Amino acid sequence: MTREKPKNLWLSRWGFILAATGSAVGLGNIWKFPYITGEYGGGAFVLMYLACILAIGIPVMMTEIALGRRGRGSPIDAIARVVRENGSNPLWRGVGLMAMLAGFMILCFYVVVAGWAFAYTWKMLDGSLAATSVEALGQVFEQHNANPWLLGGWSVLVALLTLWIVAKGVQKGIENSVRWMMPGLALMLLILVGYAFTSGSFSEGFAFLFSFDASKLTGEALLAALGHAFFTLSLASGAILTYGSYIPDGQSIARTTFMVAIADTCVALLAGLAIFPVIFANGMSPAAGPGLIFMSLPLAFQQMPFGTAFGVLFFAMVSIAALTSAISMIEATVAYLNEKYGISRVKAAIGSGAVLLVISLLAMLSFNLLSGWTPLGKNFFDWLDYLTSRWMMPLGGIFMVVLAGYALRGEIMRDELNLPPAGYALWLFMVRYVSPVLIMIVFLHALGWLGFDPLVRWYWIAGAIGLLAILGELFAPRVRLVLANR
Numbered sequence: 001m002t003r004e005k006p007k008n009l010w011l012s013r014w015g016f017i018l019a020a021t022g023s024a025v026g027l028g029n030i031w032k033f034p035y036i037t038g039e040y041g042g043g044a045f046v047l048m049y050l051a052c053i054l055a056i057g058i059p060v061m062m063t064e065i066a067l068g069r070r071g072r073g074s075p076i077d078a079i080a081r082v083v084r085e086n087g088s089n090p091l092w093r094g095v096g097l098m099a100m101l102a103g104f105m106i107l108c109f110y111v112v113v114a115g116w117a118f119a120y121t122w123k124m125l126d127g128s129l130a131a132t133s134v135e136a137l138g139q140v141f142e143q144h145n146a147n148p149w150l151l152g153g154w155s156v157l158v159a160l161l162t163l164w165i166v167a168k169g170v171q172k173g174i175e176n177s178v179r180w181m182m183p184g185l186a187l188m189l190l191i192l193v194g195y196a197f198t199s200g201s202f203s204e205g206f207a208f209l210f211s212f213d214a215s216k217l218t219g220e221a222l223l224a225a226l227g228h229a230f231f232t233l234s235l236a237s238g239a240i241l242t243y244g245s246y247i248p249d250g251q252s253i254a255r256t257t258f259m260v261a262i263a264d265t266c267v268a269l270l271a272g273l274a275i276f277p278v279i280f281a282n283g284m285s286p287a288a289g290p291g292l293i294f295m296s297l298p299l300a301f302q303q304m305p306f307g308t309a310f311g312v313l314f315f316a317m318v319s320i321a322a323l324t325s326a327i328s329m330i331e332a333t334v335a336y337l338n339e340k341y342g343i344s345r346v347k348a349a350i351g352s353g354a355v356l357l358v359i360s361l362l363a364m365l366s367f368n369l370l371s372g373w374t375p376l377g378k379n380f381f382d383w384l385d386y387l388t389s390r391w392m393m394p395l396g397g398i399f400m401v402v403l404a405g406y407a408l409r410g411e412i413m414r415d416e417l418n419l420p421p422a423g424y425a426l427w428l429f430m431v432r433y434v435s436p437v438l439i440m441i442v443f444l445h446a447l448g449w450l451g452f453d454p455l456v457r458w459y460w461i462a463g464a465i466g467l468l469a470i471l472g473e474l475f476a477p478r479v480r481l482v483l484a485n486r
């Protein structure tokens with residue numbers, strides 16, 4: 001069977017690595033990772049997070065890239081082609097549809113948080129953050145959100161920038177912008193860590209992130225780490241799969257995956273090293289929750305030498321990180337409209353941008369005019385977050401590993417991944433047994449079917465993996481046949 005020719009390819013070997021790192025490194029690393037680490041008590045959480053990146057993040061990312069490159073297209077079409085090659089049921093492309101929708105839905109609320117980062121860069125400069133207490137800064141944050149025009153204006157600005165870059169194309173838009181934004185981001189981060197090192201309580205921050213306290217290894221923390229591993233690596237949301245479809249044939253998927261995962265993890269840890277020393281130097285709590293970088297941090301900066309300048313640098317860095325993630329969330333949709341219906345990228349960006357603005361408007365209004373509208377106990381913003389990270393991403397992840405590990409003939413992935421035998425065997429073991437069990441645990445917990453703590457004990461997990469391994473080895477060929485012939 002002839003393979004689909006790629007319509008777009010990254011210009012340089014670094015194209016994918018920079019773009020995928022840009023996608024992975026975002027608010028998840030700089031906003032969410034520090035505050036959940038703060039909430040779950042530091043080092044033990046960091047360790048679980050690293051384990052999840054290794055056990056789920058890396059195998060699933062390799063799978064997604066391989067599916068994207070094999071099928072050469074946006075998620076729906078790429079998966080459709082791969083299953084056609086395999087002779088499996090075309091309904092598998094629903095997994096691609098779900099991923100594409102997830103990316104789009106994430107963008108609808110991500111623009112709001114990214115808008116905060118953009119607005120705070122500005123606020124740091126114009127003096128509106130010159131308050132003297134965390135409470136007063138909390139009020140600044142509330143007032144910003146209570147004003148739909150202000151909140152909406154900044155979010156719309158982020159959306160427009162995102163659409164503009166994506167409309168310009170894979171090479172001229174995405175690759176060109178990540179080529180300078182990613183090194184810039186790395187430089188800003190290193191400067192900020194240097195600042196924390198010299199002006200903050202660096203050793204206290206360091207100890208908080210890396211000292212290990214076994215009593216903090218709880219089920220809840222493991223769940224948070226699992227969920228976050230998906231989000232932070234942009235998995236099951238169409239982003240990595242679509243970017244993967246632009247990788248030239250000879251490039252090693254395993255090596256690129258490791259580079260992206262390591263870069264993403266380093267940024268999360270360095271962001272922690274930039275933030276916590278500053279928080280501790282001012283005697284603040286690391287467990288301040290989602291407001292950590294918007295309420296505690298600006299105040300801490302103000303009390304330090306050259307704090308304003310470093311505060312501006314910090315929020316500018318968050319803004320860039322958010323922008324390079326945002327473009328990856330809508331790329332799948334734009335690529336789909338472009339490839340499938342021949343709509344130009346500009347028109348596809350305008351069309352999907354119109355839908356984006358309408359839906360994200362509801363997310364913006366969740367903080368003010370529509371804050372009372374909470375069907376089933378959540379406002380619209382929280383619904384988008386909940387549906388995507390609790391349901392769509394884990395479900396998409398399960399389907400992808402089942403597709404790659406059980407339904408596809410071995411040679412398709414073996415050929416695409418092109419690993420030495422031991423590496424391939426390890427990947428297969430992970431996607432067949434380890435990743436599905438771990439993802440299933442997150443998923444069942446989200447459904448409220450697991451009360452938890454005892455289940456997190458390692459022997460439960462080991463037992464479940466062992467059982468699945470035996471069943472899998474016994475039934476994988478049968479499963480493949482059934483999935484292929486339906």
Ligand code: PHE
Pocket residue numbers: 023024025026027028029103106231232233234235237239325326328329
């Ligand atoms: N990985 C991004 C972050 O950490 C978020 C993201 C999710 C990006 C899904 C693309 C797709 O902020």
